[in-house]
Amino acid sequence: MTKAMSVAAKTKQIVKKHGNDKSGMIAVLQDIQETFNYLPKEALKAAAKAMKVPFSRVYEAATFYTAFSLKPRGKNIVKICLGTACHVRGASALQDKFERTLGIKPGETTKDNKFSLETVNCVGACALGPVVVINTDYHGQMTMKKIDKIIDNINKEGAQ
Numbered sequence: 449m450t451k452a453m454s455v456a457a458k459t460k461q462i463v464k465k466h467g468n469d470k471s472g473m474i475a476v477l478q479d480i481q482e483t484f485n486y487l488p489k490e491a492l493k494a495a496a497k498a499m500k501v502p503f504s505r506v507y508e509a510a511t512f513y514t515a516f517s518l519k520p521r522g523k524n525i526v527k528i529c530l531g532t533a534c535h536v537r538g539a540s541a542l543q544d545k546f547e548r549t550l551g552i553k554p555g556e557t558t559k560d561n562k563f564s565l566e567t568v569n570c571v572g573a574c575a576l577g578p579v580v581v582i583n584t585d586y587h588g589q590m591t592m593k594k595i596d597k598i599i600d601n602i603n604k605e606g607a608q
């Protein structure tokens with residue numbers, strides 16, 4: 449089975465789970481992203497076919513929401529909150545630190561595919577600022593030291 453076929457087959461299953469209907473498009477896209485960590489073009493094409501909508505419609509939805517990524521992402525997604533509450537508590541210094549440590553800028557993925565860096569505006573945990581979300585874990589009151597520890601742990605464990 450080629451990679452493209454398996455992406456399409458997996459996507460078909462996802463669309464089916466959501467009733468093979470275009471009304472579930474956003475949930476379908478969320479599921480596809482959860483499965484592949486981004487939205488592969490083959491998956492969008494397969495989803496459009498299965499939901500019987502033009503590819504442009506699915507592509508439009510995929511590009512409209514910033515939560516969706518059309519580019520492959522690393523196994524661990526680091527999201528630095530740059531919202532006001534986090535910003536005043538030093539979020540940009542934390543961003544610098546992540547950029548230097550991982551050697552990538554927001555929107556990029558490390559060569560070993562382990563980390564992708566992203567910035568977001570408020571993740572709804574302002575009281576804990578500055579906040580960094582790694583995959584689904586919220587890390588509040590983030591410090592330079594904590595960053596080293598977290599990255600070290602992930603590197604030791606391999607993919608989370």
Ligand code: FES
Pocket residue numbers: 529530531532533534535569570571572573574575577579
């Ligand atoms: S501003 Fe960072 S969680 Fe709200």
